[in-house]
Amino acid sequence: QVQLVESGGGLVQAGGSLRLSCAASGRTGSSYAMGWFRQAPGKEREFVAVISYRGGRTYYADSVKGRITISRDNAKNTVYLQMNSIKPEDTAVYYCAARYSAASYITATATEYDYWGQGTQVTVSS
Numbered sequence: 001q002v003q004l005v006e007s008g009g010g011l012v013q014a015g016g017s018l019r020l021s022c023a024a025s026g027r028t029g030s031s032y033a034m035g036w037f038r039q040a041p042g043k044e045r046e047f048v049a050v051i052s053y054r055g056g057r058t059y060y061a062d063s064v065k066g067r068i069t070i071s072r073d074n075a076k077n078t079v080y081l082q083m084n085s086i087k088p089e090d091t092a093v094y095y096c097a098a099r100y101s102a103a104s105y106i107t108a109t110a111t112e113y114d115y116w117g118q119g120t121q122v123t124v125s126s
Helices: none
Strands: 002-007 010-013 018-026 032-039 046-051 058-060 068-073 078-083 092-100 120-125
Touching (some): 002 092, 018 032, 018 120, 032 078, 046 068, 046 078, 058 068, 078 092
Antiparallel strands (some): 018 078, 032 046, 032 092, 068 078, 092 120
16 A cells, blocks of 8 residues: 655745645555646546656646656655646646556556545645
8 A cells, every 4th residue: 555645735826836745655665657637626637747666757748748847756755746837727636646567657547546645735826
């Protein structure tokens, strides 16, 4: 079992920056890809970004490309989501997810993930 806890959400003005963190605990010795997803009110959960276990591969949703960067520190069992030039449409609950996988594997498909955090709210004011 892996437990994921997100933090760093909050209220931010449009154009500002925010860094989300996701701390993993439990069975963290295995190789796993980490992804971020988000769900806005009345909308389905959508993919944001993913990073491979060793950090060599990343993939972003078109809507966030160039504004958001995913990174990880395996020594701290933590994955980050740096959000810059934030837009009102970024308002959502952000979830991190873990998928046991080969070291270079990444996926944007939510159903492929094994564990999920409880989410952290990001609200962007215009």
